[in-house]
Amino acid sequence: MGRLFLVALEAKIYSCKYCKTHLALCDDIVSKSFHCRHGKAYLFSKVANVTIGVKEDRMMMTGLHTVAGIFCVKCGSIVGWTYETAHEKNQKYKEGKSVLERFKLSGPDGSSYWVSHEAQIIRSEQEV
Amino acid sequence: MDLFVIIYGLNAHFMGGVEDNEPPSKRVKASSRELKGVSNGLKEPATYSFGASMARPLASQGDNEVTGSKGVKKVEFVRIIAEALYSLGYSKTGACLEEESGIPFQSPPVSIFIQQVLDGNWDGSIATLHKIGIMDESIIKSASFIILQQKFFELLDREKLMEALKTLRTEISPLSINSDRVRELSFFILSPKFRITGVSGQQSVKLKARSEILEELQNLLPPTVMIPDRRLLQLVEQALDLQREACLFHNSDVGETSLFTDHQCGRDQIPSQTIQILQEHQDEVWYLQFSQNGKYLVSSSSDNSAIIWEVGSDGKVSLKHRLIGHRRPVSSISWSPDDDQILTCGIEEVVRRWDVTSGACLHVYEKGLLGLVSCSWSPDGKCVFSGLTDKSIIIWNLDGKEMECLKGQKTIKNSDLQITSDGKLIITMCKETTILLIDRESRCERCIEEQQMIVSFTLSRDNKCLLVSLVNEELHLWNIENHIRLVAKYKGHKRSRFIVNACFGGVEQAFIASGSEDSQVYIWHRGPGELIETLEGHSGAVNCVSWNPVNPHMLASASDDRSIRIWGLKQLRSKQKGKGKSVSNNGVHYCNGATI
Numbered sequence: 064m065g066r067l068f069l070v071a072l073e074a075k076i077y078s079c080k081y082c083k084t085h086l087a088l089c090d091d092i093v094s095k096s097f098h099c100r101h102g103k104a105y106l107f108s109k110v111a112n113v114t115i116g117v118k119e120d121r122m123m124m125t126g127l128h129t130v131a132g133i134f135c136v137k138c139g140s141i142v143g144w145t146y147e148t149a150h151e152k153n154q155k156y157k158e159g160k161s162v163l164e165r166f167k168l169s170g171p172d173g174s175s176y177w178v179s180h181e182a183q184i185i186r187s188e189q190e191v
Numbered sequence: 192m193d194l195f196v197i198i199y200g201l202n203a204h205f206m207g208g209v210e211d212n213e214p215p216s217k218r219v220k221a222s223s224r225e226l227k228g229v230s231n232g233l234k235e236p237a238t239y240s241f242g243a244s245m246a247r248p249l250a251s252q253g254d255n256e257v258t259g260s261k262g263v264k265k266v267e268f269v270r271i272i273a274e275a276l277y278s279l280g281y282s283k284t285g286a287c288l289e290e291e292s293g294i295p296f297q298s299p300p301v302s303i304f305i306q307q308v309l310d311g312n313w314d315g316s317i318a319t320l321h322k323i324g325i326m327d328e329s330i331i332k333s334a335s336f337i338i339l340q341q342k343f344f345e346l347l348d349r350e351k352l353m354e355a356l357k358t359l360r361t362e363i364s365p366l367s368i369n370s371d372r373v374r375e376l377s378f379f380i381l382s383p384k385f386r387i388t389g390v391s392g393q394q395s396v397k398l399k400a401r402s403e404i405l406e407e408l409q410n411l412l413p414p415t416v417m418i419p420d421r422r423l424l425q426l427v428e429q430a431l432d433l434q435r436e437a438c439l440f441h442n443s444d445v446g447e448t449s450l451f452t453d454h455q456c457g458r459d460q461i462p463s464q465t466i467q468i469l470q471e472h473q474d475e476v477w478y479l480q481f482s483q484n485g486k487y488l489v490s491s492s493s494d495n496s497a498i499i500w501e502v503g504s505d506g507k508v509s510l511k512h513r514l515i516g517h518r519r520p521v522s523s524i525s526w527s528p529d530d531d532q533i534l535t536c537g538i539e540e541v542v543r544r545w546d547v548t549s550g551a552c553l554h555v556y557e558k559g560l561l562g563l564v565s566c567s568w569s570p571d572g573k574c575v576f577s578g579l580t581d582k583s584i585i586i587w588n589l590d591g592k593e594m595e596c597l598k599g600q601k602t603i604k605n606s607d608l609q610i611t612s613d614g615k616l617i618i619t620m621c622k623e624t625t626i627l628l629i630d631r632e633s634r635c636e637r638c639i640e641e642q643q644m645i646v647s648f649t650l651s652r653d654n655k656c657l658l659v660s661l662v663n664e665e666l667h668l669w670n671i672e673n674h675i676r677l678v679a680k681y682k683g684h685k686r687s688r689f690i691v692n693a694c695f696g697g698v699e700q701a702f703i704a705s706g707s708e709d710s711q712v713y714i715w716h717r718g719p720g721e722l723i724e725t726l727e728g729h730s731g732a733v734n735c736v737s738w739n740p741v742n743p744h745m746l747a748s749a750s751d752d753r754s755i756r757i758w759g760l761k762q763l764r765s766k767q768k769g770k771g772k773s774v775s776n777n778g779v780h781y782c783n784g785a786t787i
Contacts, residue, residue, distance in 0.1 A: 065689035065708075065734045065751050066477045066493070066522065068646050068662070070623060071604060114687050136688050 067137055070111045075171035077105075077163065082138040084112050087163060089171050101166035103176065104143065110161045112136045118147055126151035133161055142167045269294045275423040298323070301417060308405050313342040323416055332366050334411055339363045341404045343376060348398050356380055436718060442697045442743050459761055461702070461714060462746040465728045466759035471498055471510050476749035477520060478692070478735045482530040485741025487511070487547060489533055490755055491521035497535050499547060506745065508757050512550030516543055523565040523608065528572045536566040539604070542577050544589070556587055565608035565619075576610060578602035578619065601627065605690070607647055611654040616671075618657065620645055626659065628671060639669055646686070651695050652740065658703060660693050662686070666705060668717070681705070683722045684713040689732060696738020696746065704746060706733035712748045712758070728756055 075089035087107045097104040116132035129148040132141050145161040165176040256265045269288065273296040276285035289296050297305075300323045307316035316338055325331055339362050346355035359376055409417050419425070427450065434454040435441055442460035474494035481488050481502075488500040488508060497514040519537035526533055532553070536542045539562030544554040557563065558579055565578040574594060575587045584597040597617075602608065606620035614631065621627040626639040626648060643661045650657055656678065659667045666681040684691070684707035693705035695717070702723075703715045712726040712733055731751030739745035746758040 065475060065691070065732045066520070067688060068605065068690045070644065 069136065072111060077168045077170060079135040079138060079140065079142060080167055080169045080175060081140055082135060083169065084135055084137045086110055086112060086135070086142060086168065087161075093160060097162050099143075099162070099164050101164050103165040104162045105165060106157065106160055106162050108160055110143075110145075110163060113142065113161075115145060116141075125154055128154065128157070133163075140167065266294055270296055270418055271423045271426075274418045275421070278421050278424075297417070300324070305405065305417075308338065308408065309401050311345065311401060313338055323412075325413065325416060327413075329368075330411060330413070332368050334408055336363065336366055336369060337404060337407050337411070339366075340372075340376070341399065341401070344398050347379060352380060440716075440723065441701060460744070461697075461724055462744050462758040462760060463724055463726055464759060464761045465726075465756050466506070466745075467508055467757040469500065469508060469510075469755040469757065470753065471513075472496070472753050472755075475731070475751045475753060476734065476755055477690075478522065478524060479747055479749045479755060480524055480526065480735075480737045481739045481747065482526045482547075483528075483740055484530050485739045485745075487530065488737070488747055488755075489524055489526070490747075490749055491524060491535065492753075493520045495520055495537070497521050497524065497533075499533070499545075499550065502739070502742075502745075506742070506759065508747075512545075512547075514543075514545050514550065514552070516552050516555075517541070523567075525567045527568050528570055528612075534566040534568060534575060536563050536577065538562075539564060539580055542566045542575065544575070554589070554591060556591055558585060558593075564604050565602065565606060567608045567610050569610055570612050570614040576608060576617065578606060578608050580604060582621075584608070584617065584619065597629070601629070605646075607649075609648070609650045611650065612652075613654060616654075618648070618650060620648070626657065628675075637671075637675060639671070639675055641667065646690055647692050649692070649694055651700055653700075656695075658693055658695065660686070660691060660705070666693055666703065666715075668703070679717070679720045681715045681720055681722070683715075683725075684711075685709040689734060691733070692735040694736050694738055696740075696743070698743045702738070704736045704738055706736050706748060706750075708732040710750065710752075712736055712746070726758060729754070 069084060072085040072088055076085050077087045077089070078085050087110045091108045091110075092105050093108050094106040095103070097106055110133065112135065113133040114136055116134060118129055118131045120127060120129050122128075127150040128146055129150075130144045130146055133143050133145050134141050143161060143163040146157040146159065149155050149157050169175060257263060258265045258268055269292050273285050273288050273294075276282070276288060277296070285296065300319055304316055304319040304323060307313075307319060317335055320331060320334055320338070325334075339358060343355050343358050343363065346352075346358060359373070359380070363376070364373055406420075409419065414422075431450075431454065438454055440460050441454075469490075472490065472492040472494055473496075474492050476490055476492050479488060479490035486502050488502060489497060490500065491497040495515075495517050497517075498510060499512045499514065500508050501511040502508050514533075514535065517535065517537040517540060519540040521535045522538045523536040524533060531547050533545045533547060534542055535545065542556040542563050543552050544556070545552050556566075556575060556577065558577075562580040563577045564580060567576040568574075569576065569586075573588060575589065577585050577587070578601075579585055582600050582602055584601045585593060586595040586597075588594055600621050602619040602621065603623065605623075607618075609618040610616070611618070617629040617631060619627050619629070621638075623644045624641045626641075626645065628637040628639070630636070639657070639659070641659065641661060643663045643665075646660045646662055648657055648659045655670060655672045657669045657671050659669060661667065664682065664684060664686050666684075667677060668679040668681070670676050670678050681703055684705050686708055689708060691706045691708065693703060696702050696704055701717050703717050705713045707713055710727070710729045710731055710733060712724075712729075713722060714724040714726070715722050726748075729748065729750040729752050731753075733748050733750045735749040737747050739747070744760050748756050748758065750756070
């Protein structure tokens with residue numbers, strides 16, 4: 064692949080667990096109470112160094128949403144999803160924001176997150 | 192020569208096809224009758240109307256008669272043709288035209304006026320000035336001032352001080368304009384050393400030629416009174432300029448325009464066919480750039496090397512030197528002002544200076560534990576500029592002695608670094624969305640603010656424009672001359688992950704070219720912003736393009752497919768035969784030894 068265009072973030076950073084590419088800032092966390100197949104997930108107001116996949120409509124616990132997968136620009140692993148449109152009025156606040164799965168991230172202190180046994184049983188994606 | 196032929200043709204047209212071999216006197220009589228008949232479909236001459244600052248009626252027929260379909264007034268047309276004939280030196284023909292058409296080139300008072308100015312008959316010319324029929328008082332006064340000032344200087348030149356003083360007091364002063372200048376003029380009388388040879392810095396008191404005065408007056412008086420010199424030629428030149436600007440594919444030299452047909456280049460003037468594929472790099476090719484003289488090309492790869500190529504006189508590109516030494520891929524390259532040396536910068540590593548002829552590394556520039564991220568020559572060839580990982584910009588002399596360091600948030604890790612060729616501006620990205628223009632002398636800083644993150648930028652050869660590549664797949668063209676303003680946008684190429692570079696190119700840099708992640712080269716016309724070509728051929732993302740500054744028909748592209756393609760004009764297939772022949776939809780091309 065060509066010379067990657069990577070944005071360097073400063074302060075407390077969440078990076079890709081596999082290739083350490085900067086993905087988001089601690090300060091940009093909107094909510095820590097999201098969930099996905101692999102356990103916890105955080106909603107961020109903005110993320111960096113990701114490419115966006117194909118849009119699709121998905122029915123989630125909170126209603127119908129149009130979302131797209133987001134992938135680390137460097138290693139290509141899927142790191143979460145971004146909300147394009149929320150079809151329920153009270154979910155509109157999510158539009159334009161992105162969710163990063165905690166399992167895919169290396170935290171600001173370098174820590175990783177390991178999925179607990181119960182979380183693995185949950186098959187469908189959920190959010191609060 | 193073209194101009195004269197056209198005028199002659201027009202002349203014949205007006206005369207409604209009167210035979211050329213008739214004796215002159217007959218011709219005149221016939222034509223005056225013919226003219227009344229040749230009315231171009233309009234009624235007989237309408238009543239004459241007078242604008243506020245127009246001259247007295249000149250023609251016997253109506254001034255409102257038009258020729259052609261766009262309202263071109265026949266009287267004006269004939270007058271500028273006459274002017275063109277006179278300036279080409281064909282005064283007999285000019286006089287003939289005046290006679291035949293019955294349209295005097297200039298009204299009699301104007302002819303007299305011009306003669307009086309050239310003869311130095313100043314008082315006479317002032318009197319005539321009032322009879323020409325200029326309605327605007329201030330113009331009459333300004334013209335009188337110019338004439339009387341010349342009279343004043345000529346008197347001084349002939350040492351006639353008393354008369355000069357009299358002119359100043361009784362003729363110039365009462366005009367009540369330019370009082371500062373009047374005061375200066377009085378100094379010239381008082382002090383001998385301020386005279387003719389001119390000592391006081393600002394006022395060069397050389398006696399102007401009368402023809403110069405005439406020119407000044409011509410610029411001052413309304414054009415209907417005194418037709419500007421070479422007006423017809425000026426109109427033709429404007430038309431040619433418009434045609435050239437409208438020509439989308441214009442990429443050939445100026446001298447090829449003809450007056451007989453509208454100028455329109457074919458698409459065949461843009462390089463669009465692969466002429467050569469260069470496959471000497473071991474890995475992806477990320478960057479390339481032609482030297483200013485167009486004789487060399489330098490390319491760099493993720494294999495940590497750079498290659499200097501030579502462009503032969505036959506247009507064939509061959510490997511000259513491999514530059515080995517960097518331990519990181521080279522992301523930034525700069526040619527010295529006379530193209531005999533090159534600077535290369537490894538990503539967050541060091542800057543190396545190489546000699547083009549021998550390929551030897553002449554110097555390594557580094558700064559302690561910091562990494563270097565960009566490099567640029569100063570236009571005088573004496574200094575090396577480089578961006579550091581701590582966001583400052585450092586300036587060394589060629590031997591590596593640190594001359595200066597611009598501290599603070601001056602540059603970021605991804606930023607390009609450019610110095611204008613006049614040495615005045617340093618251009619860098621100080622933030623992801625902001626380009627900083629630092630004036631080297633005044634240290635004054637200006638900014639270009641974008642809404643999206645900037646990936647790369649390039650400076651035009653004339654230092655007036657900056658082409659900025661953004662993350663949202665747009666190229667923005669900014670004018671940075673005085674007021675910073677956005678001039679154009681170019682879209683169509685693909686970019687989502689990599690640093691993709693764009694460049695200016697073609698004759699007068701009238702085109703924009705860019706790489707793209709869909710493996711194609713994109714070319715737009717700079718003015719209209721229209722996409723005119725996409726070049727297929729590469730099998731990986733095209734990271735960088737460079738247009739040969741000296742040969743507008745040669746373009747080079749660098750790709751993730753590890754090759755460099757040289758693009759040229761489409762040629763007939765039968766012309767291309769050579770070693771290493773292979774078939775592809777781009778035609779036959781040379782390979783450097785390897786088969787495809």
